[in-house]
Amino acid sequence: MTGRYGAEMTKAALPKRTFDPMLPRTGHYRPIPETEDKAFSVWLQGRFDEILSLSEAPPRCPHCQGGETVLKARASPPRPVIPVFTCQTCEIHFRRTTGTPLSGLKFRKLSLFICLLSQQRPVTEAAEAIGVKAVTVKRWIERTREWILQLDPTGHWDAKVRLGMEIRPDIPCPNCGETDHMHYRGFASDDGGRLFRCNACGQFARLSNVLREQEPGFVLEHRVIARPPSSRRKS
Incomplete structure (x- = not known):
C-alpha cells in the first residue's frame, strides 16, 4: 500500500475487526441473533445528530473555513431536509454535510441503519428491513465508513462495522x-x-x-x- 494513508497504517496497526463464526451468513435457515454494539451505535448516533442537526446557527464554511456565514434556508422537509447556509466570503451555499462522504446521501430509517451497522448480517436482510435496495445500503455502508475514519483515524470505531461483510476462515x-x-x-x-x-x-x-x-x-x-x-x- 502506498501514499499517505498507507504510510499512516504502517505506524500503528489498525484495530482488528472480530467475527463470530457461529453466526449464520443469512437468516434463511436459522435466525440471526442481535449482536449490536451498543457503544458504537450511541457514538455514531451522536455524530449523525450533530451533522444532520436542524440548528440554524451557521457553522464555518467547509470551503474556506471562514466564519462569515449566514443562514440561507431553514430546514423544511422534503426540501431542504437540513438547513442551508451561505458563506459571504466564498458566496457559496452549503450544508453541514458538504465536503463530507455523507454529502448527497438520503438516509431512510437512519436509527435502524445505525443499529444494524455493527451486526454480522448480510446487506440483503438490512435492505429488506429498511425498505431500500441492497445496493443502496452498500453505498451507505461505504460512505459512512469513510466518514467514520475521518472522524476517528485510529480505526477504533470503523472496526465495529460488520454489516454486509462476508467472511472466510483464514x-x-x-x-x-x-x-x-x-x-x-x-x-x-x-x-x-x-x-x-x-x-x-x-x-x-x-x-x-x-x-x-x-x-x-x-x-x-x-x-x-x-x-x-x-x-x-x-x-
Whole structure:
C-alpha cells in the first residue's frame, strides 16, 4: 500500500475487526441473533445528530473555513431536509454535510441503519428491513465508513462495522492443506456444529475438530470477501 494513508497504517496497526463464526451468513435457515454494539451505535448516533442537526446557527464554511456565514434556508422537509447556509466570503451555499462522504446521501430509517451497522448480517436482510435496495445500503455502508475514519483515524470505531461483510476462515484445509480455499457451509445436523468446505478438494470439515488440532493460544482469524449482495447464498 502506498501514499499517505498507507504510510499512516504502517505506524500503528489498525484495530482488528472480530467475527463470530457461529453466526449464520443469512437468516434463511436459522435466525440471526442481535449482536449490536451498543457503544458504537450511541457514538455514531451522536455524530449523525450533530451533522444532520436542524440548528440554524451557521457553522464555518467547509470551503474556506471562514466564519462569515449566514443562514440561507431553514430546514423544511422534503426540501431542504437540513438547513442551508451561505458563506459571504466564498458566496457559496452549503450544508453541514458538504465536503463530507455523507454529502448527497438520503438516509431512510437512519436509527435502524445505525443499529444494524455493527451486526454480522448480510446487506440483503438490512435492505429488506429498511425498505431500500441492497445496493443502496452498500453505498451507505461505504460512505459512512469513510466518514467514520475521518472522524476517528485510529480505526477504533470503523472496526465495529460488520454489516454486509462476508467472511472466510483464514486457515488451511485439514484434508488437502490448501490455504485461502475454506469457507463456511452451514451447520451439522447432529450437534449444530459449524461446518466449512474447501473449494480446492471439495471436502467438508467441522470447525470444532480443526480448532482442537491447533496449538495452544491459536486465534482463528477471518478475511472479508468482497462480493456483490446476494440473497441466494447458503448460511
